[in-house]
Amino acid sequence: MSLSNFAMLMPSTGLWEHFGWVQTLVSSTAIRIESFVNAFLEYQARNPETAAVTNSPHFAAAIIAVISCLALTPVHEPSTIEVIFSYGILNFVYLNTFLLTQVSVSIILEYWFFPNLTFLATCAVVTATKRLCFSSLGRFPGPKKAAVSNYWMARQLGNGTFSKTVKKLHKTYGARVVRTGPNEVSVNDVDVIDKIYNGKYQRGPFYEGGSLRGHFSIKDTRSAYHHAIWRRIWEKAFTPSELKYYAAETDAIVFKLLKVLKNKSGNEINCTELINKFALDLTADLTFGEDAGMLDGSGDKAFFASMREYLSWRSYYGTLRNLVQLLGYFPEPKPVASFRRAGESLLVQRQKRGGSSRDITSHLLTEDEETHRKFAVPRQLAANTNLAILMGAATGTTITQTLRALAKHKDVQSRLQAELDSHLKSGSDLSTDSIKNLPYLSGVINEALRLHNPMPTGAHATVSEHGCEGNGYKLPPHTQVYVPVLALMTDEKYFPKGEEFVPERWTGEQPELVKDERAFIPWGYGVHACPGRQLALNEMKVTIARVVREFEIDVGESDDEKKWESEWRDYSMVVIGECMLKFKSRRA
Numbered sequence: 001m002s003l004s005n006f007a008m009l010m011p012s013t014g015l016w017e018h019f020g021w022v023q024t025l026v027s028s029t030a031i032r033i034e035s036f037v038n039a040f041l042e043y044q045a046r047n048p049e050t051a052a053v054t055n056s057p058h059f060a061a062a063i064i065a066v067i068s069c070l071a072l073t074p075v076h077e078p079s080t081i082e083v084i085f086s087y088g089i090l091n092f093v094y095l096n097t098f099l100l101t102q103v104s105v106s107i108i109l110e111y112w113f114f115p116n117l118t119f120l121a122t123c124a125v126v127t128a129t130k131r132l133c134f135s136s137l138g139r140f141p142g143p144k145k146a147a148v149s150n151y152w153m154a155r156q157l158g159n160g161t162f163s164k165t166v167k168k169l170h171k172t173y174g175a176r177v178v179r180t181g182p183n184e185v186s187v188n189d190v191d192v193i194d195k196i197y198n199g200k201y202q203r204g205p206f207y208e209g210g211s212l213r214g215h216f217s218i219k220d221t222r223s224a225y226h227h228a229i230w231r232r233i234w235e236k237a238f239t240p241s242e243l244k245y246y247a248a249e250t251d252a253i254v255f256k257l258l259k260v261l262k263n264k265s266g267n268e269i270n271c272t273e274l275i276n277k278f279a280l281d282l283t284a285d286l287t288f289g290e291d292a293g294m295l296d297g298s299g300d301k302a303f304f305a306s307m308r309e310y311l312s313w314r315s316y317y318g319t320l321r322n323l324v325q326l327l328g329y330f331p332e333p334k335p336v337a338s339f340r341r342a343g344e345s346l347l348v349q350r351q352k353r354g355g356s357s358r359d360i361t362s363h364l365l366t367e368d369e370e371t372h373r374k375f376a377v378p379r380q381l382a383a384n385t386n387l388a389i390l391m392g393a394a395t396g397t398t399i400t401q402t403l404r405a406l407a408k409h410k411d412v413q414s415r416l417q418a419e420l421d422s423h424l425k426s427g428s429d430l431s432t433d434s435i436k437n438l439p440y441l442s443g444v445i446n447e448a449l450r451l452h453n454p455m456p457t458g459a460h461a462t463v464s465e466h467g468c469e470g471n472g473y474k475l476p477p478h479t480q481v482y483v484p485v486l487a488l489m490t491d492e493k494y495f496p497k498g499e500e501f502v503p504e505r506w507t508g509e510q511p512e513l514v515k516d517e518r519a520f521i522p523w524g525y526g527v528h529a530c531p532g533r534q535l536a537l538n539e540m541k542v543t544i545a546r547v548v549r550e551f552e553i554d555v556g557e558s559d560d561e562k563k564w565e566s567e568w569r570d571y572s573m574v575v576i577g578e579c580m581l582k583f584k585s586r587r588a
C-alpha cells in the first residue's frame with residue numbers, strides 16, 4: 001500500500017469529522033513525501049553511477065538535515081529542549097536497531113556516528129546559508145558575523161561593548177535599521193518607537209536569561225498576564241505618600257554620604273566605589289527597611305564584584321537563548337548564585353526581623369486587588385527584590401557619572417551652585433519637594449540621563465504578526481527588535497551637539513538643541529517603562545543638590561579619560577570603573 005493510500009485510512013467519522021483539515025494535511029504531506037521518494041528512486045534508476053553517493057548514509061543524513069531545517073523554518077522560537085529531545089529519541093531508536101542486531105563497532109561508527117556528524121554539519125551549513133542569503137532581514141546592513149549567529153551579539157554584550165558598537169554601526173552604515181543578529185535588528189528611528197513598544201507588546205527572548213532559580217522579575221517576564229498583575233503590585237510602592245516617606249529616608253543616607261565626603265575633603269577619592277556603597281545602603285533601606293552597612297564598612301564587600309559578574313554573565317547568555325534553556329537543567333552557575341544569594345541575604349534578614357517595616361518589600365508582599373494574586377514567597381519575591389537592588393545600583397552609577405560630568409564642566413557646576421545658593425537665600429531648603437522644579441538642576445539631571453543613561457541598550461521586543469512599518473522599510477513579523485537608547489539619545493538628528501553636556505538645552509535657553517523630544521526615553525517606553533522613575537529622580541536630585549551645594553568638585557590628579565572609557569561597560573546595565581574626583585568643602 002502506498003503512503004498516500006495509507007494516510008487515507010485515517011478515521012473520518014465521529015470526533016474526527018471536525019478535524020477534516022488534519023486528514024487533508026496528513027494526506028497532502030504523505031503525497032509530497034511519496035512523490036519525492038519516487039522521484040529519487042527514478043533518479044537512481046536512471047543514474048546508476050550515482051548510487052555510491054545516494055545510497056550512502058551520509059547522503060541520507062544530509063537530506064534529513066535539510067528537511068529538518070526547512071521544517072523548523074516557520075517555527076519562530078523553537079524550544080531547544082523539544083528539538084534536542086526529538087533528535088535524541090530518533091537517534092536512540094536508530095542506534096538501537098544496530099545494538100539489537102549486535103553489529104560491530106565499525107558498522108555503528110560508519111552508519112550511526114559519522115552520519116550524525118554529517119547531519120549536524122549540514123544543519124550548521126544550511127542554517128548559516130539561510131540566515132546569510134535567504135533571510136528577510138538580508139536587506140538591512142550589518143556585520144556578516146551577526147547575521148550568521150547570535151555569538152557576535154553575545155560577545156558584544158558579555159564584553160560590555162554592545163551599545164557603543166551598535167551606535168557606531170548606525171553611523172558607519174548611515175542607516176536607521178541595522179541587523180545585529182540572525183533575527184534581530186536595531187532601529188534608530190524615533191517614528192517607530194511607539195509602534196515597537198505598543199500596548200502589551202511581546203518582550204524579546206533576551207529576557208529569558210534573567211531568571212533566578214527559574215523565577216523572573218517583573219522586568220524579565222515575557223508573560224503579559226503576569227506582567228500586568230505584577231505591575232499593579234509594584235506601582236503600589238511608588239504612590240505619592242510612599243515617595244514622601246522614601247524622601248525622608250533618602251535625606252538621612254545622603255547626610256551620611258556628606259559626612260564621609262567632609263572627612264575626605266580635598267583628597268582624591270574613587271567616587272565610583274563611594275557612590276556604589278551609598279546607593280546600596282539607600283536601596284537596601286528603601287527596599288528592606290535597613291541599610292546594608294556599606295558606608296560604615298560593615299556590609300558585604302564582595303557585593304559589587306558579584307553584581308558585575310552576574311550582569312556580564314546574564315548579558316552573554318541572555319543572547320544565547322538556546323544555551324540558557326539548557327542551563328536550567330544544570331546546577332546554578334556561580335555568577336548567578338553569588339549575586340542571587342547576596343541579594344537574598346538582605347531579604348532574609350528583613351523576613352527575620354518581621355514586624356511592619358515600611359519599605360518596597362512590604363508592598364511586594366501584598367496581593368493584587370483585581371486578581372487576588374501575589375508574588376510567590378520566597379523565590380518570585382526574591383527575583384523582584386533583587387531587581388530593586390540592580391535598579392538602585394543603576395541610580396548610583398548615574399549619580400557618579402553626573403558628578404564626573406560636573407567636575408569636567410566647571411561652568412555647569414558653577415551655574416548649578418549659583419542656582420542652589422539663591423534657592424537657599426530665598427528661604428527655601430534642599431528637600432525633595434523644594435528642589436523638584438529647579439530648572440537648572442532638572443536640566444543637569446536630564447542631560448545626565450541622556451548622555452550617561454544606565455540602560456543604554458534598549459528594551460528587546462518582538463514584532464507582532466502584522467509586521468512593523470517604518471520610514472521606507474518594513475520589519476517582518478516576529479523579528480526581534482530594539483531601539484538603541486545610546487545611539488538614539490546622542491543622535492545629531494534629534495539632539496544637535498549630541499555628545500556634549502549642555503543642560504541649557506532643557507532649560508529653555510537653547511531649545512534648538514532638542515529637535516525631537518520623543519527621542520528622550522531614559523525610562524524606557526510603554527508598559528515596561530520604569531515605575532521607579534520618580535523615586536530615582538528624587539534620589540538623584542537630592543544627592544546632586546546637596547553634594548554640589550556643599551563641595552567644589554574637581555577631577556582628581558590620577559583621572560585618566562582613556563582608562564575611564566575602557567572600563568565603562570554596558571552589560572545591558574552600565575557598570576563603571578574607577579572615577580577619581582576631589583570634593584573640597586565650600587565652607588572651609
Ligand code: HEM
Pocket residue numbers: 218219220231234387388389391392394395398453454455458459460522523524525527528529530531532533535536
Ligand atoms: C537612573 C535610574 C533609573 C533608570 C534610568 C531606570 C530606567 C529603567 C528602564 C529603561 C526600564 C525599562 C527596561 C526594559 O524595558 O527592559 C526600567 C524598568 C524598571 N525600573 Fe527603572 N530605572 C531607574 C531606577 C529605578 C529605581 C530606583 C527603581 C526602584 C526600585 C526602578 C524600578 C524599575 C522596575 C521595577 C522596572 C521594571 C518595570 C516593568 O518591567 O514593568 N528603576 N527602568
